Amino acid sequence: MTKFYGSIEAGGTKFVCAIGDENFKIIERVSFPTETPEETMPNVIAFFQQHQTDLAAIGVGSFGPIDIHKDSKTYGYITSTPKLPWQHYDFIGELKKHFSVPMTWTTDVNAAVYGEYVAGSGKGLNSAVYYTIGTGVGGGAIQEGRLIEGFSHPEMGHMQVKHHPEDDFAGACPFHGDCLEGMAAGPAIEKRLGKKGQDLAADDPYWEIEAYYLAQCVYNTTLLLRPEVIILGGGVMKQQQMMKNVRQAFTKLVNDYVEVPALEQYIVFPALEDNAATVGCFAMAKEAALHN
Incomplete structure (x- = not known):
């Protein structure tokens, strides 16, 4: 019997659900707007119920913060998210009401870095870091096959950054104002300029x-x-000129202090493009099924 693996990429704007085979090929994929749990989760459950007979495991990568510790009473919960309807939501618990298969649970960016590590721009390497710059900014890191985590998962998107000398924008993050996400995510661009980044000219x-x-x-x-x-990755990086701009600005910041690899191989786009988190969830689901 052919076994399939499920992927749920729970993003801030949309949920992407998919079924894939053991080679991480996407067999079927659907997406739904991220609304309230009462509106969104029935769509998620209905999708996987169609494949329940052949479903071996499900990998979930969710917007956060989330509780990743298996010995915690709130493992599998979304915790202090600014998306109020999803605060303290028992995501894995809801799935387990409907499916009796192994499940993995991590952040959406952790899933993305894992996907790139096993099948994308990080394949064959020992370490990789992935950032998504879109509705928010998030980051995940991996070293020798293990996600870098401690008492919780990283929140790299909220690191502090210096203001550009010509930028007096106060920042859009409701928690920190002018952190990386508050200065560089899509909503920050729109709040600062009065229009979306996708509507700006490439030479703006x-x-x-x-x-x-x-x-x-x-x-x-x-x-x-x-x-x-x-x-x-992420929507902001769809602006192809951004990669060249980032590499140039990075070179100035480093100022030859440390040696880095050739920038064309060091600062790169995701090879899996928008499928990085989906492939990562497949890979984690496959491992969960093997070790169950």
Whole structure:
């Protein structure tokens, strides 16, 4: 009997649910808007019920913060998210009411870095860091096959950054104001300029300001972790000129202090594009099924 693996990428804007095979090929995929749990979760459950007979395991990568500790009373919960309807929501508990298969639970960016590690820009390497720059900013890191976590998962998107000299924007993060997410995420761009980043011309002067913040992110990550590759994904990075801008700004920040790999191999786009988290969830689900 062919066994399939389930993936749930629970993002801030939409949920992407998929079924894949043992080679992480997507067999079927659907997406739903991220509304309230009462509106969104029945769609998720209905999708996987169609494949229940062949479902071996489910991997979930969710927006956070989330509780990742299996010995915790609230393991599998979304915790202090600014999305109020999802605060303290028992995500894994709800799934277990309907499916008796192994499940894995991590952040959406952890799932993405894992996907890139097993099948994308980090394949064959020992370490990788992935950032998504979109509705929010999030980051995940992996070292020798293990996600880097401690008492909880990283929240790299809220690192502090210096203001660009020509940017007087106060920041859009409700918790920290001018952290990385507050200065560089999609909503910050729109709040600052009065229009979405996708509506800006490729040569708009703002993109150099954006690159300055993202370069600080790469700089901080380089000095803290020295990974073999840093992968930048998400909607803001759909602006193809951004990669060149970030590499240039990063070079100025480092100022030859440390040696880094060739930037064309060090600061890169996700090879799996928008499928990184889905593939990561498949891979984690497959491991859970093997070890169950």
